[in-house]
Amino acid sequence: MKRTAACAAAATLALAGCAARITPPPESQLVVPEGWRSIDATTAEPVSHHGVRPHGGTQALPEQKWWDAYGDQALSDLVARVLEHNTDVRLAQLRVAEFRARLAAADANRSPTLSATLTPVRTRTLAYNGVPYTTNLFAGEFQAAYEVDLWGRLAHASEAAAQSLAAERANAGAAQLSVAALAANGYLQLRGLDAALELARATVDLREQSRRLAQQQFETGYTSRLEWLQAQAEYEAAAEQVPQLQRQISDQENALSLLAGSTPGPVARGKTLDELSPPSIPVGLPSSVLQRRPDIARAAHNVAAAKAGLQATSEQLLPSFRLTATAGIQSTDFSNFLHDPTYLWRVGAGLAAPLWEGGRVQAQTDAAAAQRDQSLLAYEQTVRNALVEVENSLTALQRLREQLDKNDARRATAAETLRIARNRYRNGYASYLEELDAQRTLFNADVTRLQLRSRLLGASVDLYRALGGGWKED
Structure with missing residues (x-):
């Protein structure tokens, strides 16, 4: 008995060694800093392909509805509607439903199957003496089958489907994040255009006063006609900006309506551009917040799906073990088939193994390994892109604030200059x-001030999108 068990174990190990050869994955070249160069000094550390390694620093708790941080109810209502x-x-959500069904199909392959057949047959054949005769056969059967997943091939296929579903869920999150950022950015640009229109109208009023004074x-003979015409030209140039800005506002409202899946129409307003301000950034915001980015999560799940799919592909060379059972009734007479049939049954087990397939499975395994390596590189590139986007957004916020400070000083000087020139x-x-x-x-x-404020608010939205959402200090 012990010798039989040892032989069976040895045979199992030998068969397991028949799986297709898998090339090892490339070494990761990804290095993620603990912090950000735009905020403070950083150190770097290699990471695995399972996600961005968490680091210490200020605790930044995730904030899903990051657009509420602007304190504008009109903005929050717009993003919710979008x-x-x-x-x-909605398309991304439908893709999640599609991949959920694919996972159910993969899991179903690991379950037993049960089928039923009913086959009435009427046959005309020749007897031994050459005389034809007719026979009837009525048969009904139930067939049950179950494949024993000795090597985990079906389990790996289910794992690949589960990781693909998780990737699609992350993709749906990425779509929501992108659309919310587009809506917020579009609304802030709309408020910038509103402020520009208000400035244009105020400038028209100012030019009108100058034109009347020049006239x-x-x-009265104090100045020449040239100065009056110059004042008239400046007034007309300022008035020309008003319809142009009104057209841009209408286009922006229509774009936001389209983004919200509605017909073109006006968009409700809340705070003015001056009342809106970007939220402050916690000092020491760790790079671990990038783990919330749905595109990074999607790339990580794609890596896991590729690895599981590679395992399932390589195991096609291993033998499959299938259990079958059949039970049914038969009779040559339909009345006996209903009331007194002959009961038949059959139980069996089958072991099937490929002996020669021309290298097909090994080629498929090599292709799956290449897909795994592609997913690894795609994951690393996704993380690098995320780091660049965050750095760019942080730098933009810092430099735009500095520009605004310079602009405030410039505007104060220009206003005083205008006051003196007007009196003279x-x-x-x-x-x-x-x-x-x-x-x-x-x-x-x-x-320039309006443009800088609009760009500053836009950079804050870009930072939210780059970080995968909002944050709040613990």
């Missing part, structure tokens, strides 16, 4: 060109 009705989000100065012109000590130049300088400073 997430509910956006076509890309009055010309009519009204008192006849200077020409209109001085006031016109001062007006242009102040207007350019105001336009």
Whole structure:
């Protein structure tokens, strides 16, 4: 008995060695810093392909509805409506349903099967003496079959399907994050256009006052007609900006309506551009927050799915063991088939192993190994792209704040310059060109200020998207 068990174990090990050869994966070249160069000094450490290694530092808890941090209810309502009705989000959710069904199909391959057949047959044949005769056969059978997963091939196939489903769920999360960022960015750009339109209208009023003063100065003989015409041209140039901005606002509203899966229409407003401000960044924000990024999670699940699929492919060379059982009834007469049939049954087991397949399975295994290596490289590149996006967003926030500080000083100087130039012109000590130049300088400073604030808010949205969501300090 012991000799039989030892022989069986040896045979099992020998058969297990018949699996296709798997090439080892490449060494990881991915290094993730603990912090960010835009915030503080960093150290680096290699990571595995299972996800970004968590580091110490300030605890940053995940915040799903990061758009609420702007404190604008109109923005929050818009993002909620977009997430509910956006076509890309709904398509991603349908893909999750598709891969959930694929997982169910893969799991079903590991379960027993039961089938039933009913086969009435009427046959005309020749007897031994050459006389034809007719026979009837009525048969009904139940067949049960079960494949014993000795080597884990079916389990690996189920694991690959489960990881693919997890990847699609992460992909749906990536779609939601991307669409929410588009909606938030579009809304902030809309508020920037609203502020630009308000500035344009205020500039038109200012140019109207200058035009009237220039006309009055010309009519009283203090200045020439040239200065009056220059004031008129500046007024018309300022008025020209209003319809252009109104068109851009309408286009932006239509784009947001399309993003929300609705017909073109107006978009509700909340806070003004000056009232909106980007949330502060916790000091020592660790790189481990990148684990929340759905595209990184998707890439990690793709790696796991490729590894499981590789195992399942390599195990095709191993023998399969199948148990079968059949039970049924037969009779040559339909009445006896219903009331007094003959009961038959059959139980068996089969062991099937490929002897020669021309290298097909090894080639498929090599292809699966190449797919695994591709998924590993794709994962590393996804993490690197995430690091770059976060660094760029942090740098943009820092530099844009510095620009805004410089712009505030520039605008204060331009406003004082305009006040002095206007007084000199009204008192006849200077020409209109001085006031016109001062007006242009102040207007350019105001336009730059609006652009910088819009870009600063946009950079904060980019940071939210790059980090996979919001954060709050513990």
